[in-house]
Amino acid sequence: xxxxxxxxxxxxxxxxxxxxxxxAVDFFYLSxxxxxxxxxxxxxxxxxxxxxxxxxxxxECEASPLxxxxxxxTPMSHSACKPVxxxxxxxxxxxxxxxxxxGDQVKANSLDLLQADHTLSGIDMALWDLLGxxxxxxxxxxxGVKTAYPKRPYASQLFGDTAEDTFRLAQAVxxxxxxxxxxxxxPFGWGGVADDIDQxxxxxxxxxxxxxxxxxxxxxxxxxxxxxxxxxxVLKQCEVTWLEEPFVSGAFDAYRSLSxxxxxxxxAGGEGCHNPWQARHLIDYAGVGFxxxxxGRIGGITSAADVARYAQQRGVTYVNHTYTSHLALSxxxxxxxxxxxxxxxxxxxxxxxxxxxLTHERLDRDEDGMIHVPDRPGLGMSIxxxxxxxxxxxxxxxxxxxxLYRTPELTNS
Amino acid sequence: xxxxxxxxxxxxxxxxxxxxxxxAVDFFYLSxxxxxxxxxxxxxxxxxxxxxxxxxxxxECEASPLxxxxxxxTPMSHSACKPVxxxxxxxxxxxxxxxxxxGDQVKANSLDLLQADHTLSGIDMALWDLLGxxxxxxxxxxxGVKTAYPKRPYASQLFGDTAEDTFRLAQAVxxxxxxxxxxxxxPFGWGGVADDIDQxxxxxxxxxxxxxxxxxxxxxxxxxxxxxxxxxxVLKQCEVTWLEEPFVSGAFDAYRSLSxxxxxxxxAGGEGCHNPWQARHLIDYAGVGFxxxxxGRIGGITSAADVARYAQQRGVTYVNHTYTSHLALSxxxxxxxxxxxxxxxxxxxxxxxxxxxLTHERLDRDEDGMIHVPDRPGLGMSIxxxxxxxxxxxxxxxxxxxxLYRTPELTNS
Numbered sequence: 016x017x018x019x020x021x022x023x024x025x026x027x028x029x030x031x032x033x034x035x036x037x038x039a040v041d042f043f044y045l046s047x048x049x050x051x052x053x054x055x056x057x058x059x060x061x062x063x064x065x066x067x068x069x070x071x072x073x074x075e076c077e078a079s080p081l082x083x084x085x086x087x088x089t090p091m092s093h094s095a096c097k098p099v100x101x102x103x104x105x106x107x108x109x110x111x112x113x114x115x116x117x118g119d120q121v122k123a124n125s126l127d128l129l130q131a132d133h134t135l136s137g138i139d140m141a142l143w144d145l146l147g148x149x150x151x152x153x154x155x156x157x158x159g160v161k162t163a164y165p166k167r168p169y170a171s172q173l174f175g176d177t178a179e180d181t182f183r184l185a186q187a188v189x190x191x192x193x194x195x196x197x198x199x200x201x202p203f204g205w206g207g208v209a210d211d212i213d214q215x216x217x218x219x220x221x222x223x224x225x226x227x228x229x230x231x232x233x234x235x236x237x238x239x240x241x242x243x244x245x246x247x248x249v250l251k252q253c254e255v256t257w258l259e260e261p262f263v264s265g266a267f268d269a270y271r272s273l274s275x276x277x278x279x280x281x282x283a284g285g286e287g288c289h290n291p292w293q294a295r296h297l298i299d300y301a302g303v304g305f306x307x308x309x310x311g312r313i314g315g316i317t318s319a320a321d322v323a324r325y326a327q328q329r330g331v332t333y334v335n336h337t338y339t340s341h342l343a344l345s346x347x348x349x350x351x352x353x354x355x356x357x358x359x360x361x362x363x364x365x366x367x368x369x370x371x372x373l374t375h376e377r378l379d380r381d382e383d384g385m386i387h388v389p390d391r392p393g394l395g396m397s398i399x400x401x402x403x404x405x406x407x408x409x410x411x412x413x414x415x416x417x418x419l420y421r422t423p424e425l426t427n428s
Numbered sequence: 429x430x431x432x433x434x435x436x437x438x439x440x441x442x443x444x445x446x447x448x449x450x451x452a453v454d455f456f457y458l459s460x461x462x463x464x465x466x467x468x469x470x471x472x473x474x475x476x477x478x479x480x481x482x483x484x485x486x487x488e489c490e491a492s493p494l495x496x497x498x499x500x501x502t503p504m505s506h507s508a509c510k511p512v513x514x515x516x517x518x519x520x521x522x523x524x525x526x527x528x529x530x531g532d533q534v535k536a537n538s539l540d541l542l543q544a545d546h547t548l549s550g551i552d553m554a555l556w557d558l559l560g561x562x563x564x565x566x567x568x569x570x571x572g573v574k575t576a577y578p579k580r581p582y583a584s585q586l587f588g589d590t591a592e593d594t595f596r597l598a599q600a601v602x603x604x605x606x607x608x609x610x611x612x613x614x615p616f617g618w619g620g621v622a623d624d625i626d627q628x629x630x631x632x633x634x635x636x637x638x639x640x641x642x643x644x645x646x647x648x649x650x651x652x653x654x655x656x657x658x659x660x661x662v663l664k665q666c667e668v669t670w671l672e673e674p675f676v677s678g679a680f681d682a683y684r685s686l687s688x689x690x691x692x693x694x695x696a697g698g699e700g701c702h703n704p705w706q707a708r709h710l711i712d713y714a715g716v717g718f719x720x721x722x723x724g725r726i727g728g729i730t731s732a733a734d735v736a737r738y739a740q741q742r743g744v745t746y747v748n749h750t751y752t753s754h755l756a757l758s759x760x761x762x763x764x765x766x767x768x769x770x771x772x773x774x775x776x777x778x779x780x781x782x783x784x785x786l787t788h789e790r791l792d793r794d795e796d797g798m799i800h801v802p803d804r805p806g807l808g809m810s811i812x813x814x815x816x817x818x819x820x821x822x823x824x825x826x827x828x829x830x831x832l833y834r835t836p837e838l839t840n841s
Contacts, residue, residue, distance in 0.1 A: 044827075046503070054507045056540070078509045078540040081827060085498035086543070090459070094467045096491045127469075127491040129702055129725075130499070130543040265705020267712075289542055292678020299680075300713055312542075413824040414457075414494060 035149060037106050039066040040138065041423045042087060044080035045406040047367050054173075054200065056338035057366035059408075062373070062398070063137035065145055067108050071427070072145025073398055075343045076137030077311030079130075083137070084410060086130040088419040096127040099134045109149075111157055114142045118317050122290075132289040132314050139315020140346045140394070147393030154346075155388055158320055160353030165385035167195055168362030169229060174201035178210075178217035185221020194384050195359055196222055199231025199259065208245035215246075219253040227359065229283070231259040238266035243273050250280045256359070257283040257305045264288075267300040274302030281305055285322075286336040288313050294322040298331050307361070309336040310347045320350040323357075333357045339366065340373040344386075345394040348378075352388045360386060372402040400427050448562060450519050452479040453551065454836045455500060457493035458819040460780050467586075467613065469751035470779035472821075475786070475811070476550035478558055480521050484840070485558025486811055488756045489550035490724030492543075496550070497823060499543040501832040509540040512547045522562075524570055527555045531730050535703075545702035545727050552728020553759045553807070560806030567759075568801055571733055573766030578798035580608055581775030582642060587614035591626035598634020607797050608772055609635055612644025612672065621658040628659075632666040640772065642696070644672040651679035656686050663693045669772070670696040670718045677701075680713040687715030694718055698735075699749040701726050707735040711744050720774070722749040723760045732763040736770075746770045752779065753786040757799075758807040761791075765801045773799060785815040813840050 046059035061080035065072045076083045087099045102120035107113055118139055125131035143154045155163050170193040175181040181198060188196045198218045203211055219228055230250065236242040243261045250258055258280055262269045264287055274282045281304025288294045289312055297303045306326050310319040323333040333354065335347035344363065351357045363370060371377070374396040378386050389395025404425055412420040459472035474493035478485045489496045500512045515533035520526055531552055538544035556567045568576050583606040588594035594611060601609045611631045616624055632641055643663065649655040656674045663671055671693055675682045677700055687695045694717025701707045702725055710716045719739050723732040736746040746767065748760035757776065764770045776783060784790070787809040791799050802808025817838055825833040 050504050050506070052504065052507050052510075056506050056509070059503075059505050078505045079499070079502050079543075080505070081502040081825075081832075082495060082498045082541060082543050085495045085825075086492070089492050089494040090472075091463050091465065092472050092491045092493070093463070093469050094465050096469070097465075126700070127725075128495060129546050130492075130495050133542050263705070265703065265708065267709065287539070290678065292676070295678065296680065296709065296713070300709070312540075409826075409828055411824070411826040412494070412498075413822075415822055419494075 034107050034109055035067040035070060037065060037067050037104055037108055040087070040100065040103055042080070042084045043425055044084065044408040044410055044422065045369055045403055046408050047369050047406070055367065057340070057363060057370040060339050060369065060373070061137060063141045065138065065141040067145055070145050070148050072141040072143070072148065072393060073342060073396070074137040074140030074144060074315070074346065075311055075340060076133050077309055077339070078133065080408070081410060082130050083134040084420055085412060086125070086128055086134045088412060089128070090414060092127070095124065097124040099125055099128070099131050099138070103138055108142055108146060111146070114139060114146065115317055117142065118314060133312055136311045136313065136315045139317050140310065143316045143346070143349070144393035151392050153388070153390050153392060154316065154349040154394055155352040158349060158353070163352040163388045163390065164355045164358070165381070165387050166348060166360035167358045167384070168360055168380060168386050169193065169195035169197050169227065170364045171197045171199070171361060174198050174203045174214055176202060178213035181214050182217040182221040185218045189222055189226060192384050193226065195227035195229070197229040197231055197259070200233045203230070204232050204235030211246050212249040215249045215253050215255065227256045228253060229257045229259060230255050232261045234260045234263045236261055238262050238269045240269045240272050243269070244276060247277050247280070250277060255280050257281045259283040259307070264297070267296070270301035270303065274304070283307055283334070286312070290314055291318045291321040291325070295325055298326060298329050303331065305332045305334050307334045307336045308350070310350065311339070311343055316346055316349055319347070323350040323354065327354060334359055335361050337361050338363055340370040341377050342374050342394060342396045342398070344378055345389055345396050348386070348388045349394070362386060369403070369406050372399060372406070375399050398427065400425055448480040448483060448521050450478060450480050450517055450521055453500070453513065453516055455493070455497045456838055457497065457821040457823055457835065458782055458816055459821050460782050460819070468780065470753070470776060470783040473752050473782065473786070474550060476554045478551065478554040480558055483558050483561050485554040485556070485561065485806060486755060486809070487550040487553030487557060487728070487759065488724055488753060489546050490722055490752070490756070491546065493821070494823060495543050496547040497833055498825065499538070499541055499547045501825060502541070503827060505540070508537065510537040512538055512541070512544050512551070516551055521555060521559060524559070527552060527559065528730055530555065531727060546725055549724045549726065549728045552730050553723065556729045556759070556762070557806035564805050566801070566803050566805060567729065567762045567807055568765040571762060571766070576765040576801045576803065577768045577771070578794070578800050579761060579773035580771045580797070581773055581793060581799050582606065582608035582610050582640065583777045584610045584612070584774060587611050587616045587627055589615060591630035594627050595630040595634040598631045602635055602639060605797055606639065608640035608642070610642040610644055610672070613646045616643070617645050617648030624659050625662040628662045628666050628668070640669045641666060642670045642672060643668050645674045647673045647676045649674055651675050651682045653682045653685050656682070657689060660690050660693070663690060668693050670694045672696040672720070677710070680709070683714035683716065687717070696720055696747070703727055704731045704734040704738070708738055711739060711742050716744065718745045718747050720747045720749045721763070723763065724752070724756055729759055729762055732760070736763040736767065740767060747772055748774050750774050751776055753783040754790050755787050755807060755809045755811070757791055758802055758809050761799070761801045762807070775799060782816070782819050785812060785819070788812050811840065813838055
């Protein structure tokens with residue numbers, strides 16, 4: 016009898032020790048005191064804290080914090096339109112499979128809640144961070160990566176108002192020792208072909224011949240192949256690595272035609288994808304050579320890693336899309352950390368103070384100008400609670416007189 | 429001098445008379461007292477009221493009212509992540525082109541706000557309703573429709589737990605004089621092939637040979653063509669009109685392969701599309717024969733009509749997806765009212781009382797069992813304010829101590 020008793024105790028302890036359940040999911044809306052009407056995505060962020068037993072994981076959702084908070088707490092509309100919370104709270108989180116299962120539940124139970132994919136993104140990141148801390152393993156190791164390769168950050172710039180301005184900006188990038196740079200938006204695509212040729216040539220001249228140059232058209236030609244065509248020759252001549260978002264993301268026919276005309280210059284796109292299927296379609300039907308994934312939008316690290324694997328099978332290069340904090344940067348590097356020849360990464364070159372203050376650690380460039388994925392447990396970033404407290408935005412959502420959300424206390428536990 | 433003076437007055441009056449500006453956009457979250465965990469989308473709704481001068485238009489967003497309200501009022505994150513409000517309030521609304529312009533603004537200014545497409549959907553409907561009232565014209569006439577054709581409603585049913593149950597349900601549909609019926613979900617696809625064969629045959633037998641039969645697989649086979657294949661023969665044998673959502677909506681390869689195997693049975697899908705591009709991709713790459721569009725999700729009537737036009741060009745049949753009120757039903761019929769051979773329409777057969785109480789008018793079947801698009805101005809439906817007041821949900825959203833949204837008074841003005 017005694018031996019059976021102790022067997023039971025041992026089994027109970029084993030189960031108890033292995034099973035970690037999600038006790039709390041908290042959202043913190045952080046913002047600069049003033050948000051400007053400019054294309055700088057680092058002006059606010061939605062931080063996610065997940066507590067499971069003694070462990071804490073942190074993640075970050077891209078864009079519109081209030082709306083993602085609402086999708087976590089909203090009352091159910093029907094069986095396929097539930098609040099994200101219903102699929103997450105109380106779930107066991109012992110393995111990589113648990114993270115995928117939780118994500119699949121969110122996608123099924125919140126199928127008709129459009130914002131849910133963005134909300135899931137931050138939750139998924141926090142779950143990977145948490146599981147990494149439980150297992151004392153960096154996220155990329157949990158993802159099966161044997162060797163995490165350094166990434167080459169590119170400096171992302173707006174085109175200058177004139178080609179002369181662009182030339183000076185490009186020179187500054189070179190002086191700052193970036194070995195890759197992207198120019199985009201501004202006047203590009205809006206004026207005549209000659210203006211755009213001048214702009215691209217100025218960027219190349221300013222960077223010199225050895226720095227990789229990417230051009231971001233910011234969907235300026237909607238779905239009009241003809242308008243894009245006139246720019247192809249200068250892109251080839253200036254050895255541009257990729258032309259990003261020449262068209263709106265759904266214009267697959269225009270993308271595919273341009274991808275053939277522009278070779279060897281590749282097309283790039285995908286930052287808006289909110290599930291892996293959309294990224295696959297860009298690869299399969301739009302002919303992109305680079306697929307750009309924001310782990311804070313696509314459903315988190317799990318979905319981003321699915322895209323990285325698929326891209327590799329199809330000979331397409333995976334690139335992160337990251338414009339905010341170094342927590343988001345660490346999360347966004349994990350999915351392609353193990354792919355040696357997918358080297359270029361987006362790097363937030365001049366984010367707002369909020370994004371820099373978020374973490375104690377930063378992923379700075381080494382002497383060769385490269386970025387290294389942290390090899391600390393989880394995402395390898397700790398939150399600087401005191402530094403970010405001044406950015407915390409007080410939110411209160413009440414439905415039928417009941418408080419569904421109130422900004423929680425910002426602590427490390 | 430007098431004549432110049434009067435000219436100026438006349439021009440000013442003319443301009444003043446022609447220009448209507450959006451003065452107010454109000455959201456009303458309406459819900460049944462209790463929302464059940466069932467696949468019934470009529471348990472809540474988000475009503476949109478737009479006031480422009482002396483005119484009022486009404487629209488309806490599909491699913492998760494709180495989240496769509498939040499996306500209307502949320503603080504800006506950056507220049508491409510603005511609250512929907514910023515692109516709508518104060519805009520002139522004199523023509524169909526104005527409605528499209530407002531929608532395009534929302535899509536550009538709220539590009540990174542995922543929920544914005546659902547929010548826009550109700551706003552777009554309300555704008556069409558309002559413009560129709562200004563111009564004393566039904567929406568389908570504004571859309572260029574010369575003749576609005578009646579539509580054949582199908583009765584949408586869940587499969588019974590057993591084939592015998594399904595047979596009885598099908599008999600009841602026939603007795604209720606529907607000439608088209610859809611069976612879906614329930615046990616279908618989860619068990620063995622033999623069970624599914626029994627179910628489909630029971631549905632056909634119960635309906636008799638002359639009633640159109642559609643089958644909804646509810647994405648049960650994810651992206652697994654093999655599992656779907658075994659059901660193809662019985663679908664052909666029972667002359668099924670369409671097989672709906674055999675796979676998740678992104679699984680284009682599986683869709684396309686099955687669409688070839690299943691001929692002459694067509695595949696159907698598209699209810700989750702939140703922009704017209706996604707519907708085009710289902711037509712171009714997934715091989716659907718029927719594209720099912722929810723005007724309350726895809727961006728409203730404007731986007732839905734774009735899909736209807738594209739589908740017609742490609743020989744694909746357009747069908748509405750409608751599960752809520754007769755206001756939403758009127759809106760969902762307008763985009764394909766003029767396409768005579770796109771006859772079948774989804775019809776909310778047994779919605780909750782909220783959906784029926786919303787409007788004074790209902791789109792009931794005529795003696796031939798057909799539904800007629802209203803030929804009254806706008807959407808042709810008036811809101812029964814007194815009837816719906818008990819369903820009104822009180823919502824209060826505060827950010828930094830400021831009220832961003834508070835449920836407004838529910839009135840007709």
